[in-house]
Amino acid sequence: MRSLFLRSLAGPQRAFAQPYTFQKASFQTVSSVHSSDEHPRVLITGGLGQLGTGLARQLRTTFGTDNVILSDIIRPDRDILNNGPFIFADILDFKNLQEIVVSHRIDWLVHFSALLSAVGENNVPLAIRVNIEGLHNVMELAKQYHLKLFVPSTIGAFGPESPRNPTPNLTIQRPKTIYGVSKVHAELLGEYYQKRFGLDFRSLRFPGIISYDSNPGGGTTDYAVQIFHDALTSGKHTCYLNPDTRLPMMYIDDCLRSLTEIMMAPKEKLSIRTYNVAAMSFTPNELFAAVKKRVPHLEIEYKVDGRQKIADSWPQVFDDSQARGDWGWEHKFGIQELVDTMIDALIPIYENQRVASEAKINHQ
């Protein structure tokens, strides 16, 4: 069992309870910098969050293990170190980033480091540093060393003035969170660097991402992961959004595939550089009903908190027709596939944990 999963038991609260620090984390230096000439060498920043380890696994199968370097400022679990190169990289330290890009002959940069919407509202100065100053470093680095750069954006880059159902690719963007403001800034700066300096910048606006083996980092959409864990543990989920709050969501396999596809797409196919991508939209009530079909004893109660205001300003349904038209984006997971995949993956995990803890008790 990947130990990252164990982090997920703490659920969305992890991010609130665990402040980000700039302390040096322990790290393993990359043993081999020999690149196969056919494959790009990829650096993933903020790689120990919800999306990074899955992306590394996927890219390593295509490009080779040593060609994909995970980086972060937090301490990696043992299995992260066993699965491929990991390196300490603080995106606020430009010199260190330069050294990494040069020493490891990086070609592609996937920039995941960020404070998400809810965590960002709890620490605006840090969100400005990580999400805005960090982005400036990454953008300049990509320009200097001619890197292909991916920076994810989000449904959170829209605000209450945007059309919410559906939200088109090009429309009013007046987000009301520092997270959203920083992502609009990233979109605009990336597009500017692309036009002005020829930087190969690519960005996708992701919906809320749902995964079973990695833990969400403190966003507004995290309930849609936590409900699955609660269904298979306590049987009771407390939801911080109203039952009828509709938001766009996506299973992680679709998210990572969309990222790989846009990075591989020929430039000529990209009529723009920032695309909406979508898969499904649902409310807590609809997700609860779908999970309950698999876990009939599941109960839900609603205790709305500050994240409701954020959710109320975000798109309900995302129009991703431009991604579908330009480079052939297609999602594979709707709500039914999502629920079946999450439950089928989590049942054996919790079963193994139960068996292990019973064995431990019997042994005492």
Ligand SMILES: NC(=O)C1=CN([C@@H]2O[C@H](COP(=O)(O)OP(=O)(O)OC[C@H]3O[C@@H](n4cnc5c(N)ncnc54)[C@H](O)[C@@H]3O)[C@@H](O)[C@H]2O)C=CC1
């Ligand atoms: N997970 C989701 O639902 C969505 C994610 N995205 C975007 O995708 C990217 C990745 O998201 P997640 O993996 O979910 O985020 P996450 O919050 O799980 O991980 C972010 C990582 O950034 C790292 N980080 C923080 N400060 C740093 C610094 N100074 N230097 C280097 N790393 C630092 C953290 O240690 C953490 O591991 C983010 O940019 C996020 O905005 C966009 C839309 C949806």
Ligand SMILES: CC(=O)[C@H](N)C(=O)O
């Ligand atoms: C949709 C996102 O960008 C993220 N999951 C969040 O809720 O902040």
